[in-house]
Amino acid sequence: xxxxxxxxxxxxxxxVMLAPVGSAAVLPxxxxxxxxxxxxxxxxxxxxxxxxxxSSVTGNPEELLQKAKDAAENQLKDYQLYIDPDKKETxxxxxxxxxxxxxxxxxxxAEGVERYITRTEKEMDDVMNPPNDDDEDEDDPAPVSxxxxxxxxxNWVTPVANAGxxxxxxxxxxxxxxxxxxxxxxxxxxxxxxxxxPFEITSSNYSQTIKDLPGxxxxxxxxxxxxxxxxxxxxxxxxxxxxxxxxxKIVYRDSEGNSQETTLDxxxxxxxxxxxxxxxxxxxxxxxxxxxETEPKDVHAGESFxxxxxxxxxxxxxxVNNMIFEIVAAVEGKDEDTTYAAxxxxxxxxTIFVDSIGKNGTRDIQIEMEAKADLTQKPYAVDVNMSYxxxxxxxYTNKTSVSIPVKQEARVDISEPxxxxxxxxxxxxxxxxxxxxxxxxxxxYNVQVKxxxxxxxxxxxxxxxxxxxxxxSVDIYVIGQSATMDEGLIRLQISxxxxxxxxxxxxxxxxxxxxxxxxxxxxxDDMMMGDDSMLDEAGTGSTGTYxxxxxxxxVIAGIIGxxxxxxxKKKKEQQSLEEDILDLDDDNTKx
Numbered sequence: 112x113x114x115x116x117x118x119x120x121x122x123x124x125x126x127v128m129l130a131p132v133g134s135a136a137v138l139p140x141x142x143x144x145x146x147x148x149x150x151x152x153x154x155x156x157x158x159x160x161x162x163x164x165x166s167s168v169t170g171n172p173e174e175l176l177q178k179a180k181d182a183a184e185n186q187l188k189d190y191q192l193y194i195d196p197d198k199k200e201t202x203x204x205x206x207x208x209x210x211x212x213x214x215x216x217x218x219x220x221a222e223g224v225e226r227y228i229t230r231t232e233k234e235m236d237d238v239m240n241p242p243n244d245d246d247e248d249e250d251d252p253a254p255v256s257x258x259x260x261x262x263x264x265x266n267w268v269t270p271v272a273n274a275g276x277x278x279x280x281x282x283x284x285x286x287x288x289x290x291x292x293x294x295x296x297x298x299x300x301x302x303x304x305x306x307x308x309p310f311e312i313t314s315s316n317y318s319q320t321i322k323d324l325p326g327x328x329x330x331x332x333x334x335x336x337x338x339x340x341x342x343x344x345x346x347x348x349x350x351x352x353x354x355x356x357x358x359x360k361i362v363y364r365d366s367e368g369n370s371q372e373t374t375l376d377x378x379x380x381x382x383x384x385x386x387x388x389x390x391x392x393x394x395x396x397x398x399x400x401x402x403x404e405t406e407p408k409d410v411h412a413g414e415s416f417x418x419x420x421x422x423x424x425x426x427x428x429x430x431v432n433n434m435i436f437e438i439v440a441a442v443e444g445k446d447e448d449t450t451y452a453a454x455x456x457x458x459x460x461x462t463i464f465v466d467s468i469g470k471n472g473t474r475d476i477q478i479e480m481e482a483k484a485d486l487t488q489k490p491y492a493v494d495v496n497m498s499y500x501x502x503x504x505x506x507y508t509n510k511t512s513v514s515i516p517v518k519q520e521a522r523v524d525i526s527e528p529x530x531x532x533x534x535x536x537x538x539x540x541x542x543x544x545x546x547x548x549x550x551x552x553x554x555x556y557n558v559q560v561k562x563x564x565x566x567x568x569x570x571x572x573x574x575x576x577x578x579x580x581x582x583x584s585v586d587i588y589v590i591g592q593s594a595t596m597d598e599g600l601i602r603l604q605i606s607x608x609x610x611x612x613x614x615x616x617x618x619x620x621x622x623x624x625x626x627x628x629x630x631x632x633x634x635x636d637d638m639m640m641g642d643d644s645m646l647d648e649a650g651t652g653s654t655g656t657y658x659x660x661x662x663x664x665x666v667i668a669g670i671i672g673x674x675x676x677x678x679x680k681k682k683k684e685q686q687s688l689e690e691d692i693l694d695l696d697d698d699n700t701k702x
Contacts, residue, residue, distance in 0.1 A: 172221065179224040183215045184208065190232050194239050203238050207231060214329060223330015230291075230328070230366075260288040261295070261324065261361060263375050264337040269354070272309060272346040274383040274428045275470065280310075280344055282359055282377055285337040286324035290366035295321040297340050300358040300374075309355055309381055310344040317342060324363070348428045348502070350383045383428070396426035396501050398434070398468065400511045411518050412552065413484030415457055419477050420495065420513070424468040431507075434465040434499040438478055441492045453491040453517070454480040488519040488553040488610060521609055522551035525619055528603065534624040537591045541567070541623055547574065547583040547605060554578050555607040560585050564601040566625045568592050577607070591625035599624040 211231040264285030302308040440454035528545035555577040562570030567589040574583040
C-alpha cells in the first residue's frame with residue numbers, strides 16, 4: 112500500500128485524538144452520518160469516527176438524496192481546509208470541487224453521492240501528496256486494469272447519407288465502467304477509399320474531445336452519463352448503396368490517469384440511386400427533353416416559327432457542362448436527288464451551346480425554323496443530338512426526338528354556278544350546277560352543300576371527301592315556294608372539315624326569280640268570268656279559245672323540257688371532258 116495513504120490516515124487519527132471530550136469526533140466528509148449517531152454514557156459517540164454507518168441513516172430516499180447533495184460542497188470544502196491549511200493548492204482543489212459538485216447535481220441516489228465524495232477526496236489528497244515510484248510497496252500486488260468500458264450508447268437512428276448531400280453523423284458514447292473517464296479524444300478513421308469513408312475530406316483535423324465520461328459509481332443513469340459527438344459531413348457523389356460501417360478511434364484517460372485507447376463503430380445508410388450503381392461506379396448523367404413549345408402554336412407549311420425545348424438534367428449526383436445541341440429535322444422525299452429537310456433554321460445554324468445545367472436542374476433552348484411550303488399536313492420528327500461532360504470531365508452523348516405537327520391551309524375554289532332556268536313559277540323546279548375544286552395540300556372531309564332562301568326549298572347535297580387536287584360536282588334542284596319580293600338572290604353554303612374536325616363554311620350567291628303561277632291568274636280571272644266574248648250566240652263556250660290555251664301550255668312545257676335536256680347533256684359533256692384531261696395528265700406523268 113502506498114505510503115501517502117498511511118500518512119493521510121495518521122493525520123486523521125491525530126485529529127481524532129485531539130478532539131475535546133464529549134464532542135462528536137467526525138472526520139471531514141462524514142457529516143451525513145454524524146447527525147444520526149448512537150450515543151453512549153456521558154454523551155460520547157460510540158460509533159467508529161472513521162466509518163459511514165449507513166444503518167443509522169433513516170428517512171425518505173429522496174430526502175436523503177437532497178440532503179446529501181446539499182451537504183456535498185460544504186463537506187468537500189471542509190476537507191480541503193483540513194488537508195491544505197496553508198492554502199498552497201487552493202486553485203487546483205477548487206477546480207476539483209467545482210467539477211464534483213456539477214456531477215453530484217445529476218446523481219440519483221444518496222449512496223452514489225457518498226461514493227463520489229469519497230472519490231473526490233482521494234483525488235484532492237493526490238494533489239497534496241503526489242504519488243511516486245518510491246512510495247510503491249514491493250510486496251503489493253500489481254495494479255489491476257482500470258474499471259472502464261466505453262460503448263456506443265442509446266438507440267440512435269441510423270442516418271441516411273444521400274449522394275452529394277450533407278449529413279450529420281452523431282456518435283453517442285457512454286462509459287459502462289465504474290470509474291470516471293476523462294479527456295476522451297474521438298477521431299474518425301478517414302480513408303480515400305469510398306467503401307471505407309464515404310464522405311468528402313475537407314479538413315485536416317476531425318478530432319473532438321469529450322471532457323468526461325462518468326462511470327456507474329456516480330449513480331447516474333445511462334442516459335445521463337451519455338455524451339454525444341456530432342460531425343457535419345458531405346457525402347461523396349460516387350458512393351454506392353446500402354449500409355456502411357464508420358469507425359472512430361478514442362484515446363482517453365482512466366481514473367488512474369493512464370492513457371487508454373479503444374475503437375467504436377457505427378453505421379450509415381448510403382443512398383446513391385441518383386447517380387451511383389450498387390457496384391460504386393457512377394452512372395451516366397441523363398439529359399432529357401421534358402417538353403417543347405412553338406410560337407405560333409400552330410405551325411403552317413411555308414411559315415417560320417420559334418421552337419422552345421425544355422431540358423432537364425435527371426442526375427442528382429453531378430452537373431453537366433459544355434453542352435452542344437444539334438437540331439436535325441426529318442428528311443422528306445424518296446429520291447436522293449430531291450430529298451430535303453422538313454424544317455430549316457432561319458439563322459443558318461442548327462447548333463446551340465449551353466454552358467452547364469446543375470444537378471436535377473432545368474434549362475430552355477430556342478431556335479427559329481421555317482417549315483417547307485410543300486409539306487403535307489402531318490407530324491414531323493425533329494432529332495436533338497446532345498454531347499456534354501460531367502463534373503469529372505467524362506464525355507457523354509445522348510439523343511432524343513420531338514414531333515411537330517404541320518398544318519396546310521385548305522384552298523377551295525368554286526366554279527361559277529349555272530341556274531337553269533333562272534326564272535321559275537311557284538311550284539316549278541330549277542337546276543343549279545357547279546364544281547368544287549380542292550386546290551390545297553390537305554384532304555377535305557364531309558363536303559356538303561345547303562341552300563338558304565325564303566323563296567325556294569330543297570337544294571341540299573352531300574359530296575363526301577375530296578383529296579388534294581380532286582373535283583366535286585354539284586347538281587341540285589330547287590322548287591319555287593313563293594314569289595320573289597327582293598333581288599332574287601339565293602345563298603349556297605358549301606361546308607367541309609379538316610383533319611382535326613374543324614369546320615369551314617363558304618357562301619356563294621346565285622340569281623333565281625320565282626314568279627306567281629300564270630295558270631292560276633288565267634283560270635281565276637278569265638276562265639271563270641261569264642263574259643259574252645267567251646260565249647257564242649248559242650250560249651256555249653268558244654271551242655277555238657280553249658284550243659289556243661292548251662296549245663300554249665304544251666309549247667311552254669316543251670321549251671322547258673328542251674332546256675333541261677340541253678343542260679344535262681352539257682353537264683355530261685363537261686364531266687367527260689374533265690375525265691379525259693385527268694387521263695391525259697396521268698399519261699404524261701407516266702411518260
